[in-house]
Amino acid sequence: MPELPEVETTRRGVEPHVVGREVERVVLRETRLRWPIPPDLPSRLQGQPLEAVERRAKYLLFRTPVGTVLVHLGMSGSLRLVSPGQPPARHDHFDIELSGGHVLRYNDPRRFGCCLWLPPGETHALLSGLGPEPLTGDFNAESLYRRSRGRKGPVKAYLMDQKIVVGVGNIYANEALFLAGIRPDRAAGRISLARYRALVEQVKLVLTSAISQGGTTLRDFVGGDGKPGYFAQQLYVYGRAGQPCKRCGSALRELRISQRSTIYCVACQR
DNA sequence: CGCTGACCCTGACGGC
DNA sequence: TGCCGTCAGGGTCAGC
Numbered sequence: 001m002p003e004l005p006e007v008e009t010t011r012r013g014v015e016p017h018v019v020g021r022e023v024e025r026v027v028l029r030e031t032r033l034r035w036p037i038p039p040d041l042p043s044r045l046q047g048q049p050l051e052a053v054e055r056r057a058k059y060l061l062f063r064t065p066v067g068t069v070l071v072h073l074g075m076s077g078s079l080r081l082v083s084p085g086q087p088p089a090r091h092d093h094f095d096i097e098l099s100g101g102h103v104l105r106y107n108d109p110r111r112f113g114c115c116l117w118l119p120p121g122e123t124h125a126l127l128s129g130l131g132p133e134p135l136t137g138d139f140n141a142e143s144l145y146r147r148s149r150g151r152k153g154p155v156k157a158y159l160m161d162q163k164i165v166v167g168v169g170n171i172y173a174n175e176a177l178f179l180a181g182i183r184p185d186r187a188a189g190r191i192s193l194a195r196y197r198a199l200v201e202q203v204k205l206v207l208t209s210a211i212s213q214g215g216t217t218l219r220d221f222v223g224g225d226g227k228p229g230y231f232a233q234q235l236y237v238y239g240r241a242g243q244p245c246k247r248c249g250s251a252l253r254e255l256r257i258s259q260r261s262t263i264y265c266v267a268c269q270r
Numbered sequence: 271c272g273c274t275g276a277c278c279c280t281g282a283c284g285g286c
Numbered sequence: 287t288g289c290c291g292t293c294a295g296g297g298t299c300a301g302c
Contacts, residue, residue: 003295034278034297058296075296076280091280110279112296126297153273162297169295238295259275261293 002073004134004167004207007058009214010079014104015053017081018062021098022049030093034074034114037094041117045069045096057130057166062096067119069096070126074112080105131165134203139165141197148196151189157258158188159199168203170260172210174238176202183269184262185255209234237263 002010026042038044048064055061060079062069071079082105084097089107094115096104106115118124132138144165148158158164159173168176177184179202182195191199213234236246241254245265254263 006295032279072296074279075294077296108279109281110294110296112278114297151272157273171295258273260295 002058002075002077003169003171003210004058005172005210005214007060007073007167008055008211010073011053011055011060014079014081017100017102018050018053018098018104020049021100021102022047023064023096024099025095025097027095027097028093029088030091030111033093033108033111034072035116037115038117041069041115044117050098056127057133057162058169059127061118065120067117070114070116070118070124071106072114072126074108074110074114076110077106077108077113080107129163131161131163134165134167134207139200139203141193141200144200145191145193145196148188148191152187154185154257155182155188155191155199156184156262159203160258160260165203167207171235171238172203172206174263175206175236178237178264178269179206181269184257184264186270237265239263 023045024047026045028037028039028042031037031039044067045064048066050062050064052063053060054063058072060071060073062071073079081102084101084103086103086105088095088105091109092105092107093111094106098104106113116124116126132143147164148155151158156173156177159168159176160170174184176199180195180199182191182199237252240252241261241263243252244250245252245268248265248267250265250267252263252265254261256262
């Protein structure tokens with residue numbers, strides 16, 4: 001599930017139930033994620049108040065006075081609030097039990113996610129070297145254009161490079177390139193500033209729109225059994241290879257860029 | 271430094 | 287019904 005909008009939706013969903021609470025207990029069931037969960041995480045967290053839930057790229061940061069829990073949902077992870085005593089399901093790898101009667105429960109079938117501990121003041125290697133957040137002014141056409149000069153790789157791979165900009169995953173890279181009218185296999189270094197302006201605008205629009213969609217299902221995070229909101233009904237190209245373009249009717253084509261499914265319209269994208 | 275492909279893991283799905 | 291190959295929204299890492 002998690003692209004940036006799903007991660008931000010998760011952050012907004014759990015924040016009001018987590019901030020101001022205290023960690024009563026941490027239960028680890030399966031520590032073999034992308035990297036092992038530190039065995040001392042429960043003892044470090046126990047009794048600590050949670051001061052904030054932040055997001056950087058697709059990482060969730062749970063702040064306490066003695067350090068930060070850094071969570072990534074990988075490809076298949078989710079973080080939900082459940083009631084105390086609710087029996088764990090398959091792939092429910094750990095719980096953070098909070099005062100006030102909520103349990104933060106992490107589920108991840110593929111185990112590509114992670115849960116790491118970050119001492120205060122330290123900046124984790126995973127977070128250093130990340131590019132700007134896509135919804136801030138630091139992500140702009142001028143710097144995107146400037147940094148692209150001389151690059152021969154496809155613009156879609158460039159857009160998904162976390163050093164260039166964070167949080168643009170495969171779905172939204174496909175969508176933004178369609179909306180900006182840019183062929184995903186065009187060399188990043190051979191795209192004009194004007195077209196990068198269009199691309200930046202569409203990245204911001206598509207992410208903002210998806211976050212607002214996800215926001216409609218926030219209630220699912222508390223005691224519900226529904227999944228976080230999904231954006232499928234508004235997709236122009238992702239998952240639609242062979243089907244007609246919603247703008248011009250041409251059959252959408254598929255190719256692979258950096259091992260990832262890439263769909264585009266030969267007529268609308270140049 | 272830039273770029274490509276292998277890899278981590280489970281589950282869903284389509285073809286035979 | 288079962289088996290097998292392929293694919294999936296993440297990212298790191300080695301190697302050229």
